[in-house]
Amino acid sequence: MKLRDVVVGFSVLLTVGALAVGCGSASPVSTTTAVTPPQAPVSGALTPEAQATATGDVPDNQVFLTFSNRAAGYSIKYPEGWAQRGSGSVVVFQDKNNLVRITVSRATPPSIGSVIDAMKRLAKVSPSLRFAGPTSLALHGPAAVKIVYSTRSAPNPVTGKRVELVVDRYYVSHAGRVAVVDLGTPRGVDNVDAYRLMIESFRWR
Numbered sequence: 001m002k003l004r005d006v007v008v009g010f011s012v013l014l015t016v017g018a019l020a021v022g023c024g025s026a027s028p029v030s031t032t033t034a035v036t037p038p039q040a041p042v043s044g045a046l047t048p049e050a051q052a053t054a055t056g057d058v059p060d061n062q063v064f065l066t067f068s069n070r071a072a073g074y075s076i077k078y079p080e081g082w083a084q085r086g087s088g089s090v091v092v093f094q095d096k097n098n099l100v101r102i103t104v105s106r107a108t109p110p111s112i113g114s115v116i117d118a119m120k121r122l123a124k125v126s127p128s129l130r131f132a133g134p135t136s137l138a139l140h141g142p143a144a145v146k147i148v149y150s151t152r153s154a155p156n157p158v159t160g161k162r163v164e165l166v167v168d169r170y171y172v173s174h175a176g177r178v179a180v181v182d183l184g185t186p187r188g189v190d191n192v193d194a195y196r197l198m199i200e201s202f203r204w205r
Contacts, residue, residue, distance in 0.1 A: 040110035040118040043103040043180040048163040050156035052096040058194035072104040077201035099184040109173035128152040145171040174204040
């Protein structure tokens with residue numbers, strides 16, 4: 001074997017060995033995974049109708065019926081005589097500008113912060129929306145977050161008057177589902193007792 005061949009072969013071995021050492025001593029590349037905080041479901045704000053006359057208070061002797069939504073997995077009481085429309089994930093009960101809407105979706109349990117963020121996003125598309133700080137509470141077991149907001153209708157084409165709706169919104173979570181319950185009433189109308197009965201009657205199934 002010629003000396004030149006021996007030198008070339010030895011050089012190749014040195015190169016391979018250096019690569020092997022380099023690969024073995026290389027530091028592992030660190031990676032980080034961004035954790036996205038839970039977001040509250042975004043359900044559109046209730047809006048009153050300028051044409052609808054503000055109704056009076058729900059009477060003390062009002063009869064309530066139980067609505068069972070098997071598809072969405074809950075039940076709730078509502079005033080007899082109120083119109084009910086929708087099914088599944090979105091249901092609305094209405095008596096003129098008295099409005100109750102329940103929207104159910106798959107989501108993580110909301111927090112105070114995520115609810116505030118959701119309302120800020122709504123305010124961008126509903127300029128008349130105003131809201132107060134949310135609070136945490138429990139409704140017969142399920143964790144809930146409550147926030148109060150208000151919206152105004154477009155001007156009545158004849159009188160130019162607007163109707164303002166005050167809404168108690170509840171985020172009620174259970175087993176990977178979140179129900180957004182909006183209980184809206186025209187400002188100046190007292191439905192506190194009736195709406196308290198309704199939200200306290202809410203049950204997951």
